[in-house]
Amino acid sequence: MNGIHDVGGMHGMGPIVREDNEPVFHHDWERRVFALMISTFAGGQYSVDEVRHAIERMDPAHYLASSYYEHWLHAMETLLVEKGLLSQTELEAKRSQLAQEHS
Amino acid sequence: MAVLTPDMVPAAVATGGSARVNVEVTPRFKPGDRIVVRNINPAGHTRLPRYVRGKQGVIQHDHGVFVFPDTQAHGGGPKPQHVYSVRFAAHALWGSEVSSQDSVYIDLWDDYMDPA
Numbered sequence: 001m002n003g004i005h006d007v008g009g010m011h012g013m014g015p016i017v018r019e020d021n022e023p024v025f026h027h028d029w030e031r032r033v034f035a036l037m038i039s040t041f042a043g044g045q046y047s048v049d050e051v052r053h054a055i056e057r058m059d060p061a062h063y064l065a066s067s068y069y070e071h072w073l074h075a076m077e078t079l080l081v082e083k084g085l086l087s088q089t090e091l092e093a094k095r096s097q098l099a100q101e102h103s
Numbered sequence: 104m105a106v107l108t109p110d111m112v113p114a115a116v117a118t119g120g121s122a123r124v125n126v127e128v129t130p131r132f133k134p135g136d137r138i139v140v141r142n143i144n145p146a147g148h149t150r151l152p153r154y155v156r157g158k159q160g161v162i163q164h165d166h167g168v169f170v171f172p173d174t175q176a177h178g179g180g181p182k183p184q185h186v187y188s189v190r191f192a193a194h195a196l197w198g199s200e201v202s203s204q205d206s207v208y209i210d211l212w213d214d215y216m217d218p219a
Binding site (some may be wrong): 001002006008009038039041042043044047048049050052053056 | 105106107111112113116122144145146147148149152153154170172175176177196197
């Protein structure tokens with residue numbers, strides 16, 4: 001797919017910023033996304049190539065504005081809905097519930 | 104449905120689920136062979152960067168046999184084949200203004216290339 005992920009040779013993206021002593025996770029929710037990805041892989045829900053393609057299919061502006069683990073989360077949501085393990089309605093309901101709990 | 108139990112976690116995280124497969128497949132190329140990259144533009148998944156399509160390079164090293172991502176991403180099966188480190192002269196990719204000393208090495212599957 002000739003998508004936004006294939007940025008090799010593109011100008012104007014700025015320097016690659018290297019973080020000294022970079023932690024494995026910057027936020028606790030990233031640990032959870034990592035664990036969910038490993039467990040859904042082990043459950044045989046999808047291949048790494050399906051996950052990569054789900055990331056490539058993200059809206060280009062969203063792709064550029066979101067972090068590495070947001071890409072993982074987006075791919076899991078996309079694939080689990082496409083494979084029928086989750087419904088979009090269930091996802092939206094959980095999002096609303098969490099938003100209310102944290103408001 | 105398969106389940107990930109706590110005792111399986113260290114191995115799962117350490118190996119990352121390699122795409123290498125232990126099957127005998129005849130390689131189409133060997134180190135030193137000159138190749139030209141196919142100009143494919145699939146709407147689906149591919150690991151072939153746009154900037155090497157149609158370019159010429161030289162096979163440096165045969166990594167062995169791996170799952171083919173372009174089919175595996177779409178339920179088309181693993182289609183196992185050789186993956187090679189391929190060397191491209193930087194000026195072949197980016198023009199005469201870059202150093203003639205520089206090279207770019209990219210891992211490419213058999214199905215991405217033809218003999219030059």
